[in-house]
Structure formats: structure tokens, C-alpha cells
Amino acid sequence: DADVTQTPRNRITKTGKRIMLECSQTKGHDRMYWYRQDPGLGLRLIYYSFDVKDINKGEISDGYSVSRQAQAKFSLSLESAIPNQTALYFCATSDWGAGANVLTFGAGSRLTVL
Amino acid sequence: ELKVEQNPLFLSMQEGKNYTIYCNYSTTSDRLYWYRQDPGKSLESLFVLLSNGAVKQEGRLMASLDTKARLSTLHITAAVHDLSATYFCAVDMSRDDKIIFGKGTRLHILP
Numbered sequence: 463d464a465d466v467t468q469t470p471r472n473r474i475t476k477t478g479k480r481i482m483l484e485c486s487q488t489k490g491h492d493r494m495y496w497y498r499q500d501p502g503l504g505l506r507l508i509y510y511s512f513d514v515k516d517i518n519k520g521e522i523s524d525g526y527s528v529s530r531q532a533q534a535k536f537s538l539s540l541e542s543a544i545p546n547q548t549a550l551y552f553c554a555t556s557d558w559g560a561g562a563n564v565l566t567f568g569a570g571s572r573l574t575v576l
Numbered sequence: 577e578l579k580v581e582q583n584p585l586f587l588s589m590q591e592g593k594n595y596t597i598y599c600n601y602s603t604t605s606d607r608l609y610w611y612r613q614d615p616g617k618s619l620e621s622l623f624v625l626l627s628n629g630a631v632k633q634e635g636r637l638m639a640s641l642d643t644k645a646r647l648s649t650l651h652i653t654a655a656v657h658d659l660s661a662t663y664f665c666a667v668d669m670s671r672d673d674k675i676i677f678g679k680g681t682r683l684h685i686l687p
Contacts, residue, residue, distance in 0.1 A: 495675065502585070504664060504679035505619075512673070520674065552618065556675075562607060562626055563668050563675055567618040 465489045468553050468568035476576050481540045483571045485553030493556045494536040495565065496520075496528060498549040505552065511536055543575040578603045580667050582678035590686050592654050597681045599648040599665035607668035608648045610639050612661045613680070619664065623650075652683075660685045
């Protein structure tokens with residue numbers, strides 16, 4: 463099994479629908495991140511969390527919300543999806559080992575909003 | 577606000593040639609990372625650079641960090657087709673531990 467698991471891997475939805483992308487990890491890492499990837503724009507940070515009570519906005523948090531249900535689970539929600547939220551979403555974890563935040567990524571969740 | 581800029585964004589090169597990808601960032605940081613992404617895949621860590629003057633090498637790739645110039649380079653020596661991928665640099669902001677990525681350099685190595 464993968465260390466960082468994202469579900470669903472692919473999702474097509476319609477404008478205005480509520481969508482949740484889920485991320486779970488077995489690495490025991492405290493830090494979890496959500497990024498979106500768009501062609502030509504690289505990865506942009508949406509939210510990040512250092513523990514269940516510590517959630518922080520990233521570069522582009524508008525239109526998104528998150529929930530850290532447990533150390534191992536970090537979910538991303540789109541309350542009312544819009545077409546420009548069509549993207550590839552990555553969850554990542556890190557454990558601040560040896561003074562570095564090396565990220566371990568999930569396989570990605572491709573979201574299409576029609 | 578931290579900005580991370582990579583150049584070039586796209587590079588097509590012949591096998592056997594050398595080239596360098598540049599990563600500039602806008603605020604003080606001494607933690608910089610390089611990742612590789614193959615088409616249709618996720619990202620994998622390549623290098624971790626944690627201090628001024630740090631140099632890491634693996635195979636035909638070598639990364640370095642100059643924190644005073646706020647610049648990291650990823651040098652490719654005698655490129656081979658297997659190195660075709662998109663390479664991202666990412667900078668870790670010491671103040672709040674945000675990790676901000678550059679836009680990536682898509683490297684296409686022609687056989």
C-alpha cells in the first residue's frame with residue numbers, strides 16, 4: 463500500500479456541487495499539505511497542517527476548506543465547485559526530519575468541474 | 577511574500593550535452609529542495625540543500641545552493657533520455673514553514 467493515499471483518483475463533477483478529496487498516510491508524519499497543479503503554473507499551496515489543531519492557509523485558499531480529522535487524515539473540500547478549480551490535486555506529508563521538510567506526495571486526485 | 581522563479585520553463589536538449597536549470601527565490605531561506613515529476617506521475621524528492629554552499633550530486637545531476645544570491649542550480653552533465661521529466665525547486669520559508677514551489681522546468685532530452 464502507498465504511504466500517502468488519495469481518494470478519489472479521478473472525479474468529474476458539475477458546477478456548484480460540493481466535493482471532498484481525502485488523504486490518508488501511514489508514515490506517521492505530523493505535517494500534511496494540499497497543493498494543486500495546473501499546467502504552466504507549477505504547484506500552488508492551498509492549506510497545510512502541523513497537527514490536528516494547527517491548520518494554516520497557503521497561497522490560494524479561497525474557495526477551499528480543510529479538515530484534519532486525525533494525525534493520519536487530511537481532507538480538502540470544495541464547498542461549491544467552479545470550473546477554474548479543475549486541476550490535479552496533490553496531498554503531501556513531511557516529518558521535519560534532520561531539519562528539513564522533505565515532502566512525500568500522494569498519487570494525485572484529478573478533478574474536473576464542468 | 578515568497579516568490580520562486582525557475583528558468584528556463586522548457587528545455588529541449590540533445591543527449592550528451594550539459595545544461596543548468598536556475599531557481600531564484602525572493603526572501604531569506606536556507607532550505608531548498610529539488611523534485612522530479614515524470615509525465616502522469618507524482619513528485620519525488622531529488623535533493624535537499626540546507627545551507628549556503630551546499631552541493632549534492634547523484635549520477636548526472638548536481639544541485640547547489642547560494643543563499644546570499646538566493647539562487648540554486650541544477651546541473652545536468654552528459655544528458656541521457658531517462659532524465660526527461662519536469663524538475664521543480666521548492667523553498668521552505670523559515671518563518672512559517674510554508675513550502676513554495678517554482679513553476680517547474682520541463683526537460684526533454686532528444687536521443
